[in-house]
Amino acid sequence: MYELLRGPLATASFIIFFLGIIYQIIRFFTLTRKYQPVSRINGFTRTDKKQNKPSPAIQKLAKRKGNVMGMEPNMAVITTIFHILVIVTPVFLLSHNILILESWGFSLPSFSEAFSDFLTLLVLAFGVFFLYRRVILAKVRAVSSLSDYLTFLVVFLPFITGFIAYHQFFAYKYMIILHMLTGEIMLVCLPFSKLVHMLYFFLNRFFLVSEYNFGPGGRVW
Amino acid sequence: MGNNSEMQVDTQKIRDLINQDKSMIKLMLKVCAHCSMCAESCFLYVHSPDDPKYIPSYKMLNSVGYLYKKKGNVTWEDLERIKEIVWDNCVLCTRCYCPLGVDIPRMISLARKICRSQGVYKEYNT
Amino acid sequence: MIKIEQKPFQEIVDCIQVYDHILNVGCGGCASVCMGGGQKEVNILNAELEMYFDEKGQNKEIGSYTVERACNMTFLEELDEVVKDYDCILSMACSAGVQFIAERFPSKPVFPAINTVAIGVDRDIGLYEEKCRACGDCVIGYTGGICPVTRCAKGLFNGPCGGTNEGMCEVHKDIPCAWYDIHERLKAQNRLEDIYKIREPMEWQNQVQRAVVHPDYAHRYMEEE
Numbered sequence: 001m002y003e004l005l006r007g008p009l010a011t012a013s014f015i016i017f018f019l020g021i022i023y024q025i026i027r028f029f030t031l032t033r034k035y036q037p038v039s040r041i042n043g044f045t046r047t048d049k050k051q052n053k054p055s056p057a058i059q060k061l062a063k064r065k066g067n068v069m070g071m072e073p074n075m076a077v078i079t080t081i082f083h084i085l086v087i088v089t090p091v092f093l094l095s096h097n098i099l100i101l102e103s104w105g106f107s108l109p110s111f112s113e114a115f116s117d118f119l120t121l122l123v124l125a126f127g128v129f130f131l132y133r134r135v136i137l138a139k140v141r142a143v144s145s146l147s148d149y150l151t152f153l154v155v156f157l158p159f160i161t162g163f164i165a166y167h168q169f170f171a172y173k174y175m176i177i178l179h180m181l182t183g184e185i186m187l188v189c190l191p192f193s194k195l196v197h198m199l200y201f202f203l204n205r206f207f208l209v210s211e212y213n214f215g216p217g218g219r220v221w
Numbered sequence: 222m223g224n225n226s227e228m229q230v231d232t233q234k235i236r237d238l239i240n241q242d243k244s245m246i247k248l249m250l251k252v253c254a255h256c257s258m259c260a261e262s263c264f265l266y267v268h269s270p271d272d273p274k275y276i277p278s279y280k281m282l283n284s285v286g287y288l289y290k291k292k293g294n295v296t297w298e299d300l301e302r303i304k305e306i307v308w309d310n311c312v313l314c315t316r317c318y319c320p321l322g323v324d325i326p327r328m329i330s331l332a333r334k335i336c337r338s339q340g341v342y343k344e345y346n347t
Numbered sequence: 348m349i350k351i352e353q354k355p356f357q358e359i360v361d362c363i364q365v366y367d368h369i370l371n372v373g374c375g376g377c378a379s380v381c382m383g384g385g386q387k388e389v390n391i392l393n394a395e396l397e398m399y400f401d402e403k404g405q406n407k408e409i410g411s412y413t414v415e416r417a418c419n420m421t422f423l424e425e426l427d428e429v430v431k432d433y434d435c436i437l438s439m440a441c442s443a444g445v446q447f448i449a450e451r452f453p454s455k456p457v458f459p460a461i462n463t464v465a466i467g468v469d470r471d472i473g474l475y476e477e478k479c480r481a482c483g484d485c486v487i488g489y490t491g492g493i494c495p496v497t498r499c500a501k502g503l504f505n506g507p508c509g510g511t512n513e514g515m516c517e518v519h520k521d522i523p524c525a526w527y528d529i530h531e532r533l534k535a536q537n538r539l540e541d542i543y544k545i546r547e548p549m550e551w552q553n554q555v556q557r558a559v560v561h562p563d564y565a566h567r568y569m570e571e572e
Binding site: 037038040041042043046052053054058059061062063064065066067070209210211 | 352355356357358382387388390391392393394395398399402464470471472474476477521523
Binding site for chain 2: 373375376379380382385386387412413415416425
């Protein structure tokens with residue numbers, strides 16, 4: 001079982017993951033089209049009326065009240081940190097990099113094991129926060145369904161099992177198999193479930209024309 | 222709208238309207254992470270925070286999401302319920318915030334279009 | 348939809364500085380769509396005003412409430428309980444809505460935080476163009492869908508003036524001449540004879556307040572003739 005998960009299944013899941021990501025990126029660019037903003041303003045803009053705004057410092061702080069940092073600052077901060085960590089933690093993990101080095105001949109830099117441990121605990125803590133949010137808050141419960149809870153498991157089981165396996169708390173052999181299995185399930189599910197928002201966060205928020213986009217935006221559906 | 226019980230819902234027409242944008246609809250419904258961070262951007266929700274019916278993602282998932290899942294095979298009761306969601310619970314002020322860039326107003330207006338195709342729409346004199 | 352623009356900040360400050368409890372009312376209709384007076388703008392303006400007055404050492408309470416549409420009295424009913432705690436109302440709805448608010452609460456001073464600019468269209472995100480002057484006698488059927496009242500600086504009804512210069516208006520070199528565009532469009536549709544007839548100038552019907560009575564409801568408001 002271990003050999004299967006370590007060898008061909010791991011390779012297969014990575015391939016499916018990358019192919020799925022590429023497919024979704026291509027899908028985005030085929031479903032959207034380039035959009036040229038208008039080159040000329042038709043009509044007088046009333047620049048004679050001085051706009052007269054408050055000081056830039058006030059404007060900057062006030063702007064925050066209008067966006068998500070003003071509306072839901074806790075969730076905004078936690079979710080940003082969480083999403084960065086959920087990628088950074090496994091990618092710069094020493095154990096993973098050793099395995100990649102053994103299998104494919106290269107590796108990425110790694111954090112110290114203690115630091116990775118700390119990051120994993122952070123991820124798990126945030127997981128508890130998200131679960132709390134989904135179960136307790138009425139507004140999140142209203143849009144939740146079974147798939148959300150399954151996705152939660154798919155994402156956090158690799159972290160839980162990895163943490164237990166690394167520390168060898170109990171049943172190491174089974175934990176490591178479970179860890180690899182759940183990790184591979186997550187990789188395979190990612191491009192084809194709501195986890196694809198990993199990709200579409202960047203595609204939508206940077207490329208689409210919208211009030212809330214980060215870039216200038218040059219595409220529309 | 223008048224009594225439609227004699228006429229059937231034209232499910233094929235609904236399917237055709239969905240198929241025009243099928244890929245985009247499917248994608249947006251999938252990308253929605255059900256995080257409900259859009260809630261506070263809707264002033265209707267801010268007024269009645271205990272009522273989930275104003276949450277933009279809720280509105281989208283229960284209108285277009287429902288129509289898509291049912292592949293257009295809906296009843297008049299379903300359409301009346303969707304009419305209430307997309308006309309009474311939403312003013313299409315187009316200011317919904319989505320951290321994932323889902324275009325919720327577009328979905329709501331698509332649901333309105335589908336309702337209108339079946340002769341179901343909000344009447345302002347009732 | 349109606350397109351609006353926020354007033355200069357100092358003007359808003361001058362209106363409300365004598366009051367300590369101000370309610371900022373936003374509108375979820377036209378004001379929201381053109382990003383001029385929706386919930387988000389209300390929150391931002393409130394934050395700016397609070398910080399501004401804090402710097403000046405004045406402590407003001409600025410509340411916020413966004414109604415669905417300020418131009419319909421039923422949606423203003425929910426304000427009844429809310430305004431009791433405030434001395435004055437600042438509104439980011441279009442001026443029509445602000446007037447309705449003032450009518451509903453005649454004892455409270457009501458100030459507009461925005462200037463109503465135009466009946467216009469969404470050309471692009473953040474770019475809104477005036478298209479209609481609400482003259483009350485639409486002639487765009489004869490002018491190929493281009494409004495001479497809005498687009499012609501002189502509001503001419505019978506072709507361009509002598510100042511038209513290679514398709515541009517004499518008012519500004521970047522403003523296209525409306526009548527040139529009208530001519531080109533009708534020519535492409537083979538309907539030039541529509542503008543060959545002399546039309547009487549626009550009899551502006553906007554000098555007095557107008558009301559529109561839907562024919563189905565004429566019996567409710569007007570006496571039988």
